Amino acid sequence: MEKQKIAVLGPGSWGTALSQVLNDNGHEVRIWGNLADQIDEINQDHTNKRYFKDIVLDEKIKAYHDLSQALDGVDAVLFVVPTKVTRLVAQQVAAVLDHKVTVLHASKGLEPDSHKRLSLILEEEIPADKRSEIVVVSGPSHAEETIVRDITLITAASKDLETAKYVQTLFSNHYFRLYTNTDVVGVETAGALKNIIAVGAGALHGLGFGDNAKAAIITRGLAEITRLGVKLGANPLTYSGLSGVGDLIVTGTSIHSRNWRAGDALGRGEKLADIEANMGMVIEGISTTRAAYELAQELGVYMPITQAIYRVIYEDLDIKEAIHDIMNNEFKAENEWS
Template structure:
């Protein structure tokens, strides 16, 4: 692919890592952020020490504080901002963008209040004549590993195959590989909901439970994610792919995951407010838990693990008592959720 100009909105850990991938592929990369000191550091020291203490970025990666300047003549825009500010940033983009671009996002969450997926927010706020069909970049990936060029395989999902193929070609190289997918609903719900299960998996670890419990929550968590996703219109097969079970495994088992670390701290008895203050990064699983809980009630989808995590986080339920209650639920057939999915389809 010939060199493209790419604006990466959000100089967090994942935005920085993806910027390096694009730069490695010969593209002109512009990182936009609203913290002047961070942008100055990127431009003058070629580091982003808030997230990567020992990584030196290529000096061709340029930071921008001014959004209009960052978007001048770009071919594509990659949103990597927290879910709670996605709509605000999209509105700002729509105000200054003056030409059509490919719009991508690599964030993982659902908007509180509206329960909307990120691609829906971008479609609502950025006029259709200024953008492609939104492409979702998602899958099992830790920024800490991608930034050191560890092998990573993820998904580019879009309703338009050509747009997904464009993004696949934009990112793919010797250490970073993308597969295309047309199930945007499935990929986005998997990306968002796995963060909730990761909080639960971390809490089990913090409480001292072992690998048996870890396998249980990941497997049954995937069943719940699939049930809700299919009720929202997703293809159930998506959840056994990279953006489904792949992302759930990597997020629900690793210390690199801020959601897992938050759950681990909860399990050890720390208060949520202290955990959020000490993390220094957005814990998407906390806000997504509330959205998932509300969606499950609206769509009448049974999600006992999500219910339990919701009541622990938002209702101060005792974790150990909640686990016992979860374990003592009435017995069910293991493949009941498969039967339900077939019924929906």
């Protein structure tokens, strides 16, 4: 592939790691953010120490505070901003974008209140004549490992297979590999909802439970993620793939996962407000829990783990009581779908 110009919107941990992947592949990378000190640090020191204390970035990676400059003449725009500001940033992009680009996102969540997937937000806010079909980049991936070029396999999903293949070629190299998929609903719901289960898995660890409980919440968590996704039109097989069970494993078992760490702290008795303040990064699983709970209620989908986590976070239910309630739910067959 010939050199492409790519604007990466969001200089967080994942945006920075993906910028390095793209730079390694010979593309021109422009990181955009709204914190002047962070932009200056990337340009002057070639570091992003808020997220990676010991990593030095290639000096070819440039950072921008001006969005129109970052978007000038680019081939692709990658959104890696928190879910709650995705619509706002998309509106800002639409206001200054003056040519057609490939639009992709690598964030994981559901929009608060509307419960919409992020690709729907991008479709709504960026005019169709200025963008491709949206591509979702999602899968089992810790930024802390990708930034040191550890082997990572994830998914590029789009309604248009050729656009997904373009993104696959854009990113893939000897340590970072993408697989294509056309099930956007499945890939996005898997990426969003696994953060809820990761909070629960962390809480079990914080309470002192072992591997049996970990396997139980991951497996039954995947079952309820699949139930909701299929109700929204997803292919159930997607949840057996990288963006489904793969992402759930990596997020639900690792200290690198801020959702798992948040749950672990909850399990040890810390208050949510303190956890969020100490994390210093967005914990997507917290807001996604509310969105998924409300969506499940609206659609009549049985999601007992999500409901339990919702009650702990938003109704101050004691975690041990929540676990007791789940263990005493009515008996079910393993493959029941309601």
